[in-house]
Structure formats: structure tokens, C-alpha cells
Amino acid sequence: MGRSGLRLRLAGVWLSVVVCAAVFAPLISPQDPLAQDLFLERLPPFWIDGAEPGHPLGTDSLGRDVLSRLIHGSRIALTVAILAGLAACLAGSAVGLAAGFLGGWTDRVVGRVIDVWMSFPPVLFAILLVAVLGTGLHSVIIAIAVIDWTRFARVVRAETLGQTRMDYVASAVVAGRGRFGILAAEVLPNVLPLIVALLSLEMGIAVIVEAILSFVNLSISSDAPTWGGMIAEGRTQIHFAWWVLVFPMIALFLTVLALTQFGEGLRDRFDPVFR
Amino acid sequence: MTDALISARGVSLSLPDLNAKRWFGPGPMVEILKGIDLDLPRGEVTGIVGESGSGKSTLGRCLIRLRAPTSGRILFEGVDITHAGRAELAPHRRDLQMVFQDPMSSLNPRHRIRRIVEGPLRVNGFDDAKERAAEALDRVGLPAEVADRHPHQLSGGQRQRVGIARAVALRPKFILADEMVSGLDVSTQAGILRLLERLVSDLGLTMAFVSHDLGVVRHLCSRVAVMREGGIVEQGAVEDIFDRPRHPYTASLKEAAPLPEIDPGWIKSGAD
Ligand SMILES: Nc1ncnc2c1ncn2[C@@H]1O[C@H](COP(=O)(O)OP(=O)(O)OP(=O)(O)O)[C@@H](O)[C@H]1O
Ligand SMILES: [Mg+2]
Numbered sequence: 001m002g003r004s005g006l007r008l009r010l011a012g013v014w015l016s017v018v019v020c021a022a023v024f025a026p027l028i029s030p031q032d033p034l035a036q037d038l039f040l041e042r043l044p045p046f047w048i049d050g051a052e053p054g055h056p057l058g059t060d061s062l063g064r065d066v067l068s069r070l071i072h073g074s075r076i077a078l079t080v081a082i083l084a085g086l087a088a089c090l091a092g093s094a095v096g097l098a099a100g101f102l103g104g105w106t107d108r109v110v111g112r113v114i115d116v117w118m119s120f121p122p123v124l125f126a127i128l129l130v131a132v133l134g135t136g137l138h139s140v141i142i143a144i145a146v147i148d149w150t151r152f153a154r155v156v157r158a159e160t161l162g163q164t165r166m167d168y169v170a171s172a173v174v175a176g177r178g179r180f181g182i183l184a185a186e187v188l189p190n191v192l193p194l195i196v197a198l199l200s201l202e203m204g205i206a207v208i209v210e211a212i213l214s215f216v217n218l219s220i221s222s223d224a225p226t227w228g229g230m231i232a233e234g235r236t237q238i239h240f241a242w243w244v245l246v247f248p249m250i251a252l253f254l255t256v257l258a259l260t261q262f263g264e265g266l267r268d269r270f271d272p273v274f275r
Numbered sequence: 276m277t278d279a280l281i282s283a284r285g286v287s288l289s290l291p292d293l294n295a296k297r298w299f300g301p302g303p304m305v306e307i308l309k310g311i312d313l314d315l316p317r318g319e320v321t322g323i324v325g326e327s328g329s330g331k332s333t334l335g336r337c338l339i340r341l342r343a344p345t346s347g348r349i350l351f352e353g354v355d356i357t358h359a360g361r362a363e364l365a366p367h368r369r370d371l372q373m374v375f376q377d378p379m380s381s382l383n384p385r386h387r388i389r390r391i392v393e394g395p396l397r398v399n400g401f402d403d404a405k406e407r408a409a410e411a412l413d414r415v416g417l418p419a420e421v422a423d424r425h426p427h428q429l430s431g432g433q434r435q436r437v438g439i440a441r442a443v444a445l446r447p448k449f450i451l452a453d454e455m456v457s458g459l460d461v462s463t464q465a466g467i468l469r470l471l472e473r474l475v476s477d478l479g480l481t482m483a484f485v486s487h488d489l490g491v492v493r494h495l496c497s498r499v500a501v502m503r504e505g506g507i508v509e510q511g512a513v514e515d516i517f518d519r520p521r522h523p524y525t526a527s528l529k530e531a532a533p534l535p536e537i538d539p540g541w542i543k544s545g546a547d
Contacts, residue, residue, distance in 0.1 A: 167381035170341060171441070175395030176368035178361065185394075189385040272425045273384050 008265030031065035087145035092152025100160025200263025286347035322492035325502030378434035411444035
């Protein structure tokens, strides 16, 4: 237990908060996240004079409730994190495993493709893709997966290559196991911890990329409550209503941190070799 | 000719020379094995010695068809297995086993010992894999609770015993032991060697023992093949080769490694 256990636990607590917020958003938000009320614009959070009950974290310049928008924003953040993260992970890991395990020309072709792919600057690549695909959540998810599968492919390939050279693979051949059986039963369990750590990192990255795309108005409609969109609006209000900017930033920061720490915590706790 | 379990006839292996990579066409090849003739008599332990890089491991891996030679033939019980595919080799797999040098690499770090020893049994269709694995662990002198541990939780000597148990559990006819004691300290080595001797006599094993430790080879093996630069310079009974080397290379090997002759009495006695 000790440090890694604490890390896993703290990350787990925050992630459960976010997951609960996302799942029960309509039940727990105090207000409708889209409802505007110009008489209640820029209300401060509850501990500052002038706050209204029912708006614990204040309102933005259109009188929309910040807490309710944060809660609904977690739905979009989590959807993107899970779908984009998994898509990039599955595609990239499959390619990386195949290249590292089969070697030869498969490996050479994959290596070239990854090199070329990674030479595009990722944020520009994403903006370009969304511009082509049209804005919307599905384009954001596709864009992240299309760009970031290389992150998995490169690292998983190198790890698979190293594992395939180990004698336990030769030993499985001596036992008479088939190629696919060796990949699935011998090599994969040794690459999986790395894949899990990468996945949690990628989910954090996906949350940030979605926020960036919302920030430049390329994600879903600007009305929708996304953390990136809130940060973009809050930026213009920073001198009148700092809370509109600060709360979504905290939510974003904590979620990304928790996702990355969760992966490493899981490895330390459950991987027999690290435990 | 004596009754050979495995015979190599003119076995050669060439691989692309990695140091001289060319831009176009097939690069130059290096000959790693050069026309090797070797017989491994049934029930005997044959030592394969030679300097580092002389091709001992490569030859061993060809003998159990972990790799295929470029030319020549490998016969197992008179059957030509030189180019047998996986399906044709399947019935022979349990008979051609190997114990590796480095158990940290040859035991899957993320599997428990139980799975490591039972796995090959299941692949080879044994229904009683569980019982056979337990029996094998016992036979190599490991306590039963080791089965629930992971390799990194064992000592070096225990790990090597797991490697032996995995091979022995299949009741193979042949075991290739590649430098299997060189990573261990001297007293652990002695224990493992004693175990090997017992297994060879109890199970009627045929073995090839690759080593650069002439003292150990002399003690354990009845026959020896001396390798140099991919060829066998001489082979025969251990006493003949070591006491009356006909080839100057064998004599120089002996001089280069005047290892403290292992006192046979010391290996024989001593608690297990
Ligand atoms: N896959 C390979 N590709 C190219 N060359 C190889 C390959 N495997 C081995 N070799 C070369 O073949 C030669 C024999 O290697 P091998 O491992 O059989 O020697 P060895 O006698 O077992 O040496 P050691 O005592 O160091 O284990 C070496 O020169 C080695 O560099
Ligand atoms: Mg070797």
C-alpha cells in the first residue's frame, strides 16, 4: 500500500465523483444548464455576498448556473475520454502488437506509417480533421482516435518486440503452442499493464483535446455545456466573474490528473511484477 | 553405429550478416553452423563445449527444431524432422524439451509457477496436467506452495528448478540444457547438477549439456563435442577427449580454462 495506494485512492475518489456527476446529471444539477436568466447574471459563488440560493457556484454572463453546467460538462468530457481513448487504444495496440510480434516487413511498414503520421502537429491535425468532418462530438472523438492511435502503436510495438525476444516465448514454442496462442497467452499479459497505463493517459489527453476544440469553438454547439467552452467564455469575463473561468479549469485539471494517476496506481497495485 | 536418439547430418545454418547491411538485394550471409555431424546416444549426456560465439546454442536449438537449419538433416528416432512444420512436429514436441540459461527470461514473469508448469502439459493434451505438474515440482525438490508464487518471488536456484520441472513434467525423451548452471553460485550449481544426474538416471533421459565449464562437463557428461567457429573439431567419450585431446584447439580450451576441477565427492555428498 503506502504512497501508490494513496494515489490510487485519491484518483479513484475524484473519478467516481465525476462519473456520478455524469450519470446522474439531470437529477443532481440544481438548475437547467441551458436556462438563461438575465436578472441573475454573474452571481458570485455561495461564500461571497450577493450569492443566491440555488446557484452555489454562481452564474455566468447570461445567468446560466455554473455548477449545473459543470455537472453536465462532465458527461461530454467522460464520453470523449472513454470513446476516443478506447478507440485509439484498440486500434493502436492491435497495430503495435502485430508489428512487434510478426516483425519483418509488417514491422517496417508500420514503423514508416507511424513516423509520417506523428510528423503532423497534433493540434493542427485535430482542427483540420474537425473542419473536414464538421463540428460535433462524433468528429471530436474520431479526430482524437485518428491522431492518437500512433501513441499506442509506437510504444506497444517496442514493448512487444522486447517481450517476443524473451526466452519464455521460445519456451512456449518448445511446448508446442501456436503463434496466436503465444501472442495471446504469453506476450499480451506482459504488454497489457503498459496498455492500461497508456489508456488512462490517453483519456486525460482526450479530455484536454476536447476542451481545446471547444475553446476554439470546433466541438459541439457553443450553447452546450462543455468545460472547454466554459473556459473560453470565462476568459472574457475574468475581470467581472472569475468563477466562470476558475471552476471548469479546476474540474479539468483534477480529472486529467486523476486519470493519469489512476493508470499508474493500478499498475503498482495489481501488476504482480511491480507489486 | 550406436543407437542415436537424435542425429545431425551435415547441418549448416547461414544468416544475413547484420554488420554488413546492403542497400539493395540480399546482403552477405554468415555461416554460423558448418556441416555438423553429431549423434546423441540414447540415455547419455553429451556435452557441447567451445568458446563464446562458436555456435553451441544455435546447434542446440536446431537439434530440438526451435529453429530450422539451412541445409543438412536432423533425425529424431530415425524420423527426418528437418523441415517438419508445426503440425508434423506436434507429436514430437513433448519429447524435445529445453532448459534455458536465464530463468528470469524463460519463465513468464506474469504467470504463476503452477501455470508455467501446467501450460505445456495442457498444450500437449494431458488431462491430468495438475497432478503431473505437482509431481514434477516435487521431483525437482520444490515445496508445493511454490506453485502459487510468481517467478520473481523465488531464488535463482528455485527458478532454475522450475525450468527443469517444466521440461521434466512432459516426460520427454530429450532435454537440451543450454548453459543452465552458469548464472548460479557454486553451491547452488552443485545442487542442480546433482538433481540433473538423478533425473537422467531415474527417467532414462537423453541430454545435451551446453557449457563452457569443462569441469562440470567432465563430471556430468559421458560424451563431448568440441565446437569452434561453427564446426565440431572433435567428439567422443569424455575421457578420451579431455585426457588425450587430438586437436590442438581442445588442448588450448583446457589451458584457457583451468577451472578448479570440481571434486566429484563434494557434489555427491552434501545435503540437497
Ligand atoms: N539471429 C542471429 N542472426 C545473426 N547472427 C546470429 C544470430 N544468432 C546467433 N548469431 C551468431 O551466431 C554465432 C553463434 O552464436 P551462438 O549463440 O550459437 O554461440 P554460443 O556458442 O552459444 O555462444 P555463447 O557461449 O556466448 O552462448 C555468434 O557469432 C552469433 O553472433
Ligand atoms: Mg549460447
